[in-house]
Amino acid sequence: MIDGILIGLQTAFTPINLLMVLAGCFAGTFIGMLPGLGPVSAIALMIPVTYGLDPASGLILISGVYYGAVFGGSTSAILINAPGVSGAVATAFDGYPMAQSGNAGKALAIAAYSSFAGGTIGAILLLLCVPFLASVSLSFQSSEYFALMVFGCTAVAAFSGKGQVLKAVLMTLVGLMLATVGEDPSGAQRLTFGNPELSDGISFLLLSMATFALAEALSMVLKGRSKSNDSESEEMANVNFKSLKLSRDEIKEIAMPVGRSSVLGFLVGVLPGAGATIASFLGYGMERNLASQEQKKRFGKGSPIGLAAPETANNAASTGSFVPLLTLGIPGSATTAIMLGALLSYGVQPGPRLFIDNPAVFWSVIVSMYLGNIVLLILNLPLIPYIAKILQVPRQFLTPIILFLSLMGVYLVSFNSAELSIMLVIGVIALVFRILDYPLAPMLLGFILGGMLEDNLRRALLIWDGSYDFLWQRPITATIVMVTVIVLLTPVFSEIFKRASGKR
Amino acid sequence: MIRVKRSHLVCIALLSLSVCGIAYGKDRVHFLIPGGAGGGWDMTARAVGESLSRSGIIETASYENLSGGGGSRAIAHLIETAPRQTNTLMVNSSSFILRSLLNKFPYSHRDLTPIASVIADYGAFVVRIDSPYVVWQDVIDDYLKDYRRVNIAGGSSRGSTDHVVAALAFSKSNLDISRLKYIPYNAGGQAMVGLLSGECQLLSTGLSEAVALAEQGEVRILAITAPKRLPLFPNVPTLKEQNVDAVFANWRGFFAPPGVSQKNVKDYGQLIEELLALERWQQLRADRGWSHLYLSGNNFNDFLSEQEVELSILLDELGLLNK
Numbered sequence: 001m002i003d004g005i006l007i008g009l010q011t012a013f014t015p016i017n018l019l020m021v022l023a024g025c026f027a028g029t030f031i032g033m034l035p036g037l038g039p040v041s042a043i044a045l046m047i048p049v050t051y052g053l054d055p056a057s058g059l060i061l062i063s064g065v066y067y068g069a070v071f072g073g074s075t076s077a078i079l080i081n082a083p084g085v086s087g088a089v090a091t092a093f094d095g096y097p098m099a100q101s102g103n104a105g106k107a108l109a110i111a112a113y114s115s116f117a118g119g120t121i122g123a124i125l126l127l128l129c130v131p132f133l134a135s136v137s138l139s140f141q142s143s144e145y146f147a148l149m150v151f152g153c154t155a156v157a158a159f160s161g162k163g164q165v166l167k168a169v170l171m172t173l174v175g176l177m178l179a180t181v182g183e184d185p186s187g188a189q190r191l192t193f194g195n196p197e198l199s200d201g202i203s204f205l206l207l208s209m210a211t212f213a214l215a216e217a218l219s220m221v222l223k224g225r226s227k228s229n230d231s232e233s234e235e236m237a238n239v240n241f242k243s244l245k246l247s248r249d250e251i252k253e254i255a256m257p258v259g260r261s262s263v264l265g266f267l268v269g270v271l272p273g274a275g276a277t278i279a280s281f282l283g284y285g286m287e288r289n290l291a292s293q294e295q296k297k298r299f300g301k302g303s304p305i306g307l308a309a310p311e312t313a314n315n316a317a318s319t320g321s322f323v324p325l326l327t328l329g330i331p332g333s334a335t336t337a338i339m340l341g342a343l344l345s346y347g348v349q350p351g352p353r354l355f356i357d358n359p360a361v362f363w364s365v366i367v368s369m370y371l372g373n374i375v376l377l378i379l380n381l382p383l384i385p386y387i388a389k390i391l392q393v394p395r396q397f398l399t400p401i402i403l404f405l406s407l408m409g410v411y412l413v414s415f416n417s418a419e420l421s422i423m424l425v426i427g428v429i430a431l432v433f434r435i436l437d438y439p440l441a442p443m444l445l446g447f448i449l450g451g452m453l454e455d456n457l458r459r460a461l462l463i464w465d466g467s468y469d470f471l472w473q474r475p476i477t478a479t480i481v482m483v484t485v486i487v488l489l490t491p492v493f494s495e496i497f498k499r500a501s502g503k504r
Numbered sequence: 505m506i507r508v509k510r511s512h513l514v515c516i517a518l519l520s521l522s523v524c525g526i527a528y529g530k531d532r533v534h535f536l537i538p539g540g541a542g543g544g545w546d547m548t549a550r551a552v553g554e555s556l557s558r559s560g561i562i563e564t565a566s567y568e569n570l571s572g573g574g575g576s577r578a579i580a581h582l583i584e585t586a587p588r589q590t591n592t593l594m595v596n597s598s599s600f601i602l603r604s605l606l607n608k609f610p611y612s613h614r615d616l617t618p619i620a621s622v623i624a625d626y627g628a629f630v631v632r633i634d635s636p637y638v639v640w641q642d643v644i645d646d647y648l649k650d651y652r653r654v655n656i657a658g659g660s661s662r663g664s665t666d667h668v669v670a671a672l673a674f675s676k677s678n679l680d681i682s683r684l685k686y687i688p689y690n691a692g693g694q695a696m697v698g699l700l701s702g703e704c705q706l707l708s709t710g711l712s713e714a715v716a717l718a719e720q721g722e723v724r725i726l727a728i729t730a731p732k733r734l735p736l737f738p739n740v741p742t743l744k745e746q747n748v749d750a751v752f753a754n755w756r757g758f759f760a761p762p763g764v765s766q767k768n769v770k771d772y773g774q775l776i777e778e779l780l781a782l783e784r785w786q787q788l789r790a791d792r793g794w795s796h797l798y799l800s801g802n803n804f805n806d807f808l809s810e811q812e813v814e815l816s817i818l819l820d821e822l823g824l825l826n827k
Contacts, residue, residue, distance in 0.1 A: 141703040142687075185661045185688055187606065187824075200572055272697050328700070329720050331693045340693075341547075344716070344792075415570060416577070455690060462687050463655055463703050 005127075008363030011056045012371050020057050021064040021368070021375045028068020029380060033076050033387075035209055035409035038085035042069035043338045055346040056364045062342055063365075063372035066335065067119070070318065071376055074111045074311060079104060079390050080402050082213035084409060086204050086277040086448055087314045090284045092212060093441055094299065094306030101302050104388040109244040110304055111311050112380055114258050118312035119373035121262035122269070122319030126366065133323050137270050142459035143470035147480035148271075149453035152278050154487045155285030156442045168442040171433070175446020176453075178202055185458065197418040206410050206423050207447055211440045213406035214427030219434060220399045244384055253295075254308040257287045265313030269320025272330050276317040277448055283313025289487075319369065326350050326362065531563040533775070536594040538578035540571045544625075544710075548756045549595040551792070552622065555785040561778050575600065576609035583615060586761035593619065593758040593772065598665050601812050605819055606663050613808045617764045620776045620804055621757030623789060624797030627669030627729040628714035628740075630707040632699060633722055640727045640746040643706060644677050651683045657704035659692035659713075663824045665754050666695075669729060670708040671818050673743055676750040681821055699723065710754060711737070712793035729753075734795055755797055757804060773800045 011017065024046070031042040046065045050058030070087070077083035078095035091111065098107040140148075156172045181191045182201030192198035246254075261283040268279040287309040288299050299306045324330045329350045331337035343350055343365075354362050380387075393401065410419055430440055464470045472478045533556065535549040546569065553565030570578040575596065582594050594616070604612040631637045637646070647654045658666030667686045674681045687704055689695040692713050699707040700722060707714075707723070714725050715737060727743045729752040734740065743750045760772060779785050780798055789796065799807050819825045 138697065138701045140697075141701045142698070187608075187661075187663065196573070272694065324697075328696075328722065329717065330696055330700075331691075337691070337693065414572065416572060459687050459689070459698075459703075462685065465652060 003359075005363055005367065007360050008367030011360070011364045012060060012367045017057050017060045017368075020053075020061040021371050022379065024061045024064020024066075025068040025372060025376045025379050028065035028070075029072040029075070029376075029383075030068075031065070032069030032072020032084070034072075035076055035082045035084035035205075035213060035406050037069070037409070038073055038087075039066050039069040039335050040338055041413075042066070043335065043342070047338070047342055050342065055348060055361060056368070058342065058346065059361075059365055060368040060371065062339065063368045064375065066318075066339075066369075067115075067372040067376045070315065071112065071115060071380060074115070075108060075387060078107045078111060078307075079388065080213065080398070080405075081216045082402065082406055082409075083208055084205065086208070087275075087280055087318075089208060089212075089277070089441070089444055089448070090280040090310030091307065091314070093284065093310070094301070094303050097300065098302035098304070098307060099388075099391065103302070104391055105244050105384055106246070106304075107302075107307060108384045108388060109246065109381065110254065110307050112377055112384070113246070114254065114261075114308040114311040115315045116373055116377045117258045118262050118265060118315030119319055119370070121259070122266045122316035123366065123370045123373070125263070125266045125316075126319055126322060133270050133327075137272060137324055138328075139476065140271055141474070142456045142463065143474050143477045144480065145271075146453060146456040146460050147471070147477045147484070148278070149449045149456060151480050151484045151487075152281055152449045153446065153453075154484055155281045156445055164437075164439060167438050171438055171440065171442040172446035175443035175448075176450040177446075178207065178443070179447045179450025180454065185455070197416070197422065201451075202422065202426075202447075203410075203414070203419075204448065205413060206419055207426065208444060209406040209410050210423045210426035211430040211444060213402055214423065215430040215434055215440070217399045217402040217406070218427060218431045220395055222431075244381065250304055254304050257290075257305045257309045258312045260290075261287065261309045261312040262316040265316030266320040268313070269317030270323045272321075272324040272328075275321060276314045279317035279320075280310035280314040281445055281448075283309040315373075322365070322369065326354060326365065329354075532591055533562050533565050534589075534592045535565060535567045536578055536582060536589075536592050537567060537569045538571060538575035538594065538596065540569055544756070545575075545595045545597065547792070548597075548623065548794075549593075551788050552595075552758075552779060552785075555782055555788060556775070556779055559782050559784055561775065561782075574603050574608055576603070576611070579609065579611050579616070582759075582761050583611070586763055589761045590768075593760060595756060595758055597756045598754045598811065598815075601808065601815055602663060602665065602668060602819070605812065605816050606824060612812070613759070613805070616762055617760040617769060618801070618804045618808060619758045619760050619769065619772045620800035621755040621797050621807070622776060622780070623794040624753035624755050625710035625712050625794060626734075627665070627673070627752050627754065628709055628711040629670075629673065629726045629728075630699065630709060630714050630717060630723045631705065631726050632702075633724055635705065635724075637705070637726060639741075640673075640677070640743060640748060643726070644679065646705075647674070647679055651680075652685065654685060654706060655704040656684065656686050657689060657695040657698040657707045658686055659689055659695040659709060661688045662686060663819065663822075664688075665710075666708045667822075668815060668818055669752050669754075670706075671822050672752055673727075673729065673748060673750045675818065675821060676743070676748045681818075682823060684822070696723075711740075711795070715740075715793045730795070736790060736793070736795070753795075753797055755799075755807075756794075757799075769801060776800065 028042050031037050032039065042065050043062055046062055050061055073083065073085045073088040074091045077088040077092040078099050081092055081096040083089045083092045095107050095111060153172060156168050181198055183199045184190050189199060264283055264286060265279040268282060269276060284306060287305050288296060291305060295303060295305060321336050325336040325340060331340045340350060348361050407420055410423055433440060460470050470477055471481055535553050537546050537549050539545045549567060553567060556562045557565040570581055578594060582589060582592065600613065603609060637643050643654060656670050658664065660666055670686060671681045671684060674684055687698060689698055692709055695707055695709065696717060698704045711728050717723050718725050725740050727746060728740055729750050730742050731744060731751045733742055816825065
C-alpha cells in the first residue's frame with residue numbers, strides 16, 4: 001500500500017501534473033460559480049480536453065476541476081443564495097445569512113476549510129477501509145434506501161425554527177408533491193394538467209433557482225433601495241485577509257461537527273445512490289440535533305456549525321462515492337458516472353481487479369483527488385477577498401445580475417423557453433411563501449428526497465409482491481425505521497416528560 | 505451588357521458554390537443528440553464525430569445535446585427546423601421505435617430520413633458469479649416453478665429496451681410474459697447494484713455494459729441476443745444456440761431531417777462508409793464493446809419497419825399498448 005501511495009505521489013508531483021491541477025481548480029471554481037453548471041457539467045466540459053493527455057494527467061485535471069466546481073457551487077450559494085447543485089443547498093441555509101451579516105469572507109473560508117477537512121478525512125477513510133466497505137454497501141437493497149430516504153425527511157425538523165414545525169412539515173409535503181410532477185414510471189401523467197412541458201417533471205436546478213435565487217432577487221426588488229442598503233453592502237464586502245482567519249473559539253466550535261460530519265458523510269457517500277446531497281442534509285440535521293440550546297438558536301441565521309457541517313459532509317460523501325466506483329465499477333452518483341466514462345475512455349476499467357491489475361492508476365486516482373483538494377485550499381483562500389467583492393456591487397446592479405444568471409443557468413441546461421415561464425411562476429409562489437414566513441428549505445428537501453423515495457418504494461413493493469413486510473423483515477430496514485421513529489417521537493416524549501416533572 | 509452578364513455569372517457561380525457547400529455536407533457535420541452528455545447516444549455521436557474529424561474526412565464536427573421528453577424534443581426540433589438543418593444528423597436507437605409505439609411522442613422513423621445504423625448493442629442477461637443459473641434453461645425452470653422468484657433488473661423504465669429484450673427472451677422461451685417481474689432502476693449502474701445486492705436475480709442490459717461488468721469478475725453473462733457468437737466475445741453464448749430464437753439488436757444510427765434530397769442521402773451514406781473503413785473507428789468500436797451493424801438507406805428503413813412490427817407484438821403481450 002505504501003508503495004502504491006508513493007507511485008501515486010510520484011506521478012502527481014511532476015510539473016506538468018501540478019500545472020494541470022492548478023488549471024483544473026481554477027477553471028472548475030469559475031465554472032462551478034455559474035448557476036446551472038455544477039461538477040458534472042464542468043467535468044463533462046473537460047473530458048474532450050483530456051483526450052490528448054496521458055491518463056494520470058487527465059485524471060488529475062478532472063479532479064482539480066471537480067473540487068473547484070464543488071467549491072464554486074458553495075460560493076454562489078453563500079454569496080447570492082443560488083445553490084446551482086443540490087449538494088450546495090444546505091450550504092446556503094447558514095452560509096447566506098452569514099455572508100449577509102457582514103462575514104462573507106469568513107463564510108467562504110469556513111466553506112473552504114470544512115471542504116478540505118471533509119475531503120481529507122474522507123480520503124483517509126477511503127485508504128483504510130476500501131475492501132470492507134465495498135461489501136457493506138451491497139447489503140443495501142431498495143427497501144433500505146427507502147427507509148434511508150424517509151429518515152432523511154426527518155431532517156426537516158432541523159430546518160424549522162421554533163413554532164414552525166407544522167409549516168415545515170407542510171412545505172416538505174409540497175416538495176414531495178412537486179417531485180411527482182411528470183410522467184411516472186408506469187407512463188401515467190401526474191400533475192401535468194395536460195401540458196407536455198411538464199411531462200419531464202421539474203428539474204432540481206429550476207426549482208432551486210426559482211425558490212432561492214429568483215425569490216431572493218424579487219424580494220430585494222420589493223424591499224426597495226435605501227441608503228443604508230448601500231453602505232451595508234459596502235461593509236459586507238469589506239473582506240481582507242484578517243477576516244478570513246478563524247478565532248480559536250470558532251475553530252473549537254466547528255472542530256467536532258466537522259469530525260462527525262466527515263464520518264457520516266463518508267458513510268452515506270459509500271452507498272451507491274444516496275450521495276452528497278443526502279449527506280449534506282443529514283449532516284446539517286445531525287449537528288442541529290446535537291447542538292446546545294444556545295447554538296441551536298443560531299441555526300439558519302448564520303451559524304458556523306450550520307455552514308461547516310453540510311460542507312464537510314458533502315465533500316466527505318463525494319470522496320466516499322469513489323468506494324463503489326473503484327472497487328465495484330459502479331458509479332453511485334452523476335459525478336462518478338462521468339468519472340467512470342473518463343476512466344473507460346483511457347481503457348481503464350474500475351472494479352475489484354483495478355487495485356491488483358493496475359495499482360498505478362488506482363493510486364494516482366486517489367492521490368490526484370486528494371491533490372485537487374489541497375490545491376483548492378491554497379489557490380482559493382487568497383482569492384476569497386476578490387470573490388467576495390461580488391457583494392460590493394450595488395443592489396440595483398446585483399439584482400438584475402442574479403436574475404440574469406439564474407434564468408440563463410436554467411435555460412442553458414435545457415434550451416427550453418417554457419422552463420423559464422415555469423420558473424417565473426414558481427419564483428412568484430416562492431416569494432409569497434417567503435412573505436408569509438413559510439420556510440422554503442423543507443420544500444427543496446422534500447423535492448430532492450421525493451423522487452428517490454418513490455423509486456425505491458416502488459421497487460421494494462415490486463420485489464416484495466406488493467407487501468410492506470420488508471419494513472420489519474429486513475434487519476437494516478427495520479433498524480433505520482426504528483431510528484426514524486425514535487427521532488420523530490423524542491421531542492414529543494421530552495415535552496411530556498418535562499410537563500410531568502414540572503407538575504411534581 | 506457584358507458586364508451585367510459577368511456579374512450574373514459570378515452570382516450564379518457563387519450561388520452554386522454555396523449550394524454545393526450546403527448540399528455536399530462533408531466539411532462540417534452537426535450532430536444532434538437527443539439526450540444528455542455521457543449517455544449512450546452522446547457517446548456514439550461523439551465517437552463518430554471524433555473519428556471523422558480527426559482523420560480529416562470532415563473539417564469540423566459540432567454537437568448539440570437537446571434532451572427532453574425521452575428524445576421527443578430533439579425530433580420535434582429537427583422536423584420543425586428541417587430546412588435550416590442542412591448539415592445535421594441526429595443519433596438515435598431502438599428506443600425511438602419503442603417510444604413511438606408507446607405513443608410517448610407523435611413521430612416515427614417515417615417522419616425523418618433514415619441514413620444508416622452504425623453499431624449494435626445486443627441485449628445481454630447477466631447473473632451474479634455465484635448464481636445457481638448456469639444456462640438459460642435454469643432461468644426458464646425457475647420461472648416455471650414460481651415466476652415471483654425471478655426478479656429482472658433493468659437500467660430504465662417499463663417499456664424500455666431493457667424491459668422489452670427480457671420480454672422477448674422469455675416469450676421466445678414459451679413463457680407467459682404478462683407476469684414478468686421487471687424491476688426498473690434509474691441507471692445501468694444502479695441496476696447492477698440491484699443484482700449484486702441480491703434483490704434481483706437477473707440483469708437485462710446491453711452487451712457493452714455487461715462485458716465491462718463481467719471483466720471485474722463479480723458477474724457473468726448468461727446469454728446474449730445476437731444471431732451468432734460475436735468475434736469480439738467468442739466465449740459469450742447466444743440465446744439462439746440455447747434453442748431460444750430471440751435475436752434483438754439495439755441499433756444506434758443516424759437520421760437526417762425530413763425532405764433531404766437523394767443526393768444528400770447518398771453523400772451521408774458515403775460518409776458513413778468512409779467512417780466504417782477507418783482504423784481509428786474500428787479500434788474505438790472494439791474498445792467500447794460495440795458490435796458492427798451497418799445498414800444504410802432503404803435497408804435501414806426496412807429493418808426499422810420490421811423491428812417496429814416485432815416490438816409492437818411484444819409490447820402488446822406485456823399489456824403496455826393502447827392504454
